[in-house]
Amino acid sequence: MILKEILIVKGYKARTIQLIRQFGTLYDTHVVTEVYDEKLEKFIMLDPMFNLMIKNNSIYMNANELRSSYLYANNRYIIQEFKGNKVAKYNNYYVNYLSLFNNVLIVKSSELIGFKRNLMRIPIIQKYVNSKYYTLKDKDIKVYAILYKLLYFYIPLFLLFNIVVITFINIRNRMKRRN
Amino acid sequence: MLNKFKNIYYGALIGIFILSILIISVLKVNNIWMNIDLIADYNQIVDVGKYPDNNKLKIILPKEILSSDVSFEKDIKKTLSYVATVINGRYSSNPNLTGYQKLKSILTQNGGGFVVIWL
Numbered sequence: 501m502i503l504k505e506i507l508i509v510k511g512y513k514a515r516t517i518q519l520i521r522q523f524g525t526l527y528d529t530h531v532v533t534e535v536y537d538e539k540l541e542k543f544i545m546l547d548p549m550f551n552l553m554i555k556n557n558s559i560y561m562n563a564n565e566l567r568s569s570y571l572y573a574n575n576r577y578i579i580q581e582f583k584g585n586k587v588a589k590y591n592n593y594y595v596n597y598l599s600l601f602n603n604v605l606i607v608k609s610s611e612l613i614g615f616k617r618n619l620m621r622i623p624i625i626q627k628y629v630n631s632k633y634y635t636l637k638d639k640d641i642k643v644y645a646i647l648y649k650l651l652y653f654y655i656p657l658f659l660l661f662n663i664v665v666i667t668f669i670n671i672r673n674r675m676k677r678r679n
Numbered sequence: 680m681l682n683k684f685k686n687i688y689y690g691a692l693i694g695i696f697i698l699s700i701l702i703i704s705v706l707k708v709n710n711i712w713m714n715i716d717l718i719a720d721y722n723q724i725v726d727v728g729k730y731p732d733n734n735k736l737k738i739i740l741p742k743e744i745l746s747s748d749v750s751f752e753k754d755i756k757k758t759l760s761y762v763a764t765v766i767n768g769r770y771s772s773n774p775n776l777t778g779y780q781k782l783k784s785i786l787t788q789n790g791g792g793f794v795v796i797w798l
Binding site for chain 2: 513536605
């Protein structure tokens, strides 16, 4: 994310990508950065942990292209590591580096700072202020996306509406009784 | 009759509330409680937020990193290598952590506490 901020300061469009090997585990995850290449009209991936970029026929790839290539296209990619003795090596990583690309999520971070970050916990409101992930349409992930919206937005909204209506009716009935 | 219906209705609302909390708890325990939006075009999401004071980075970054090269590819590689070798000290055992510590304090002050974990 530091790389992303530096790239933004330099005037590039950059974003953070969350990689998750398998949903349901917090352990085998990784974060990379992507920067928008105006010439190619697409994002390309940069991994500051291993100081590497991924190429396919001399064109740099993004995380999603690597995912597709790794999963469906017979590994058509070249991992380009740049020199640097002090940088960790991806092939020495504790888990197969490419398996981390099973799930590729674009991270939209919340701009709230300080105590305002607590707003992200409140249902309904959090829809507008919380950090968010974006991913390409996927049947498995669709279930989680729907559940989150349903349980943290639509159901609380429905319950809140009912509470307001019931309270309003009770107050009106009391007023009537008094009169 | 109306009163009986009212009680059933209230019961249903309380039931929905309890059920929601239970499902949320189960999803949280299984680490699948995530705010996800599904998109059709991978490159469409450009505005992903930034730290309000990220211009402070200009104070601490070396000039050669801030100045852009003519070639996009060169510039990106230069910036990537800088972050990987100079700033990223956690995995590289780089004794020169000054840049990393400075960036960490700036980002922490701006609500980016978790950022430094995921360099």
